[in-house]
Amino acid sequence: xxxxxxxxxxxxxxxxxxxxxxxxxxxxxxxxxxxxxxxxxxxxxxxxxxxxxxxxxxxxxxxxxxxxxxxxxxxxxxxxxxxxxxxxxxxxxxxxxxxxxxxxxxxxxxxxxxxxxxxxxxxxxxxxxxxxxxxxxxxxxxxxxxxxxxxxxxxxxxxxxxxxxxxxxxxxxxxxxxxxxxxxxxxxxxxxxxxxxxxxxxxxxxxxxxxxxxxxxxxxxxxxxxxxxxxxxxxxxxxxxxxxxxxxxxxxxxx
Numbered sequence: 138x139x140x141x142x143x144x145x146x147x148x149x150x151x152x153x154x155x156x157x158x159x160x161x162x163x164x165x166x167x168x169x170x171x172x173x174x175x176x177x178x179x180x181x182x183x184x185x186x187x188x189x190x191x192x193x194x195x196x197x198x199x200x201x202x203x204x205x206x207x208x209x210x211x212x213x214x215x216x217x218x219x220x221x222x223x224x225x226x227x228x229x230x231x232x233x234x235x236x237x238x239x240x241x242x243x244x245x246x247x248x249x250x251x252x253x254x255x256x257x258x259x260x261x262x263x264x265x266x267x268x269x270x271x272x273x274x275x276x277x278x279x280x281x282x283x284x285x286x287x288x289x290x291x292x293x294x295x296x297x298x299x300x301x302x303x304x305x306x307x308x309x310x311x312x313x314x315x316x317x318x319x320x321x322x323x324x325x326x327x328x329x330x331x332x333x334x335x336x337x338x339x340x341x342x343x344x345x346x347x348x349x350x351x352x353x354x355x356x357x358x359x360x361x362x363x364x365x366x367x368x369x370x371x372x373x374x375x376x377x378x379x380x381x382x383x384x385x386x387x388x389x390x391x392x
Contacts, residue, residue, distance in 0.1 A: 150175020151182070157306075158183045158287065159218050174313030177294040180287035181326055184377075188283030191215040192276035199276075208271035211279050212264070223286070226374020227263060228256030230361065233371070235259075240365050244301060247371050263382055270385035277333040278343070278388035285347045286381035288326045289354035291319050293376050298358070299367035306370035323351070342391035350384030 152163040153176040195211025202210075216224060233247035235255030246253070252260075271279050291314055300311035326347055334343030354376040361372045 146171050147175050147179075151179050154179045154183045159187060160220055161218075168309070170309065170313050173310045174294070174315075177290050177310050177314050178318045178322060180290040181284050181322055181329075182287075184284040184287030185280070185329060187215055187218050187287075188280035190218060191283060192280040195271070195279055196276040204272040204275075205268065208268045208279075211276065212267055212271060215279070215283060223374040223377040224260060224264075225252075226371040227378040228252045228260050229371040230375040231259035232256040234361065234364055240301070244365060244369070247369065263378060267382050267385055270382070270389035274385055274388035274391070275337050277337040278346070278385055281330055281333040281343055281347060281388065282350070282381040282384040284326055284329050285350040285384045286354075286377040288322055288347075289351060289358075289376040289380035290373055291322045292351065292355060293358050293368055293373055295319050298362065301362075301365040301367035301369045301372070306373065307368045310373070311368055326351075337388075339388070339391045343388060346384045346387035349387045350380035350382075353383035354380035 146167075149167040149172045153168060153172050155161050156163045157176060158180060191211045191214045194214045195207045198207035198210040201207075229247040229252070232249075232253040232255045233243040235253075236243055236246050238246065267282075271282075294310045294312065294314045295316050296312045296314070298311055300308040302308055327344055330344040330347040331340055334340040337343065357379050358368065358372065358376055361375075362368065365372070
């Protein structure tokens with residue numbers, strides 16, 4: 138009796154998720170909306186792998202340097218492994234929304250390669266919050282934050298969420314994820330939160346932190362959709378960082 142095979146769209150979706158969300162080489166997978174839907178559904182798995190890498194570096198660095206510097210090392214690894222794209226998206230969204238311009242003009246601002254004052258300030262305070270919170274919460278919290286950040290992508294791409302542009306990454310992935318799939322993914326992230334919480338000694342706080350991260354990303358996604366007319370690649374990148382930051386902050390707040 139032959140072993141069950143994984144459907145080709147799922148495999149292609151995983152490869153697309155890895156290739157889009159990390160620097161790990163996976164070749165050129167098929168790119169269509171079905172594949173994109175699977176990529177966004179499986180995004181938290183890629184986030185978990187990124188988190189394990191970043192958390193391992195942070196845990197190892199704690200034997201050599203202070204918790205603060207170890208957190209810097211772990212977050213640096215996460216940034217390098219993602220090409221800094223999510224941080225770039227956060228800065229671009231901050232510039233677009235902070236401009237106060239109508240949607241079309243805000244989107245044009247977000248497309249520019251430079252970073253404006255709103256973006257710079259947002260990056261500085263976000264990174265400061267991430268480093269400070271990670272140093273307090275520990276490597277397990279960093280693992281959870283990376284997974285939760287990518288789960289925000291899954292929810293941002295559920296059916297009914299429009300794209301702000303007719304082309305680009307937002308148009309490719311918007312509305313491609315079934316709500317039932319997003320619920321299953323959230324349950325899986327909940328399991329990760331429980332395991333990480335048990336490792337860190339906070340089995341209740343960590344699941345609450347993951348919920349807070351997803352809630353923060355949902356609120357920003359709703360606001361961005363109202364202001365811009367939908368999601369873009371920059372919006373998606375920003376949601377990763379927002380969810381991850383909120384998760385770390387709540388983990389750090391545990392007594």
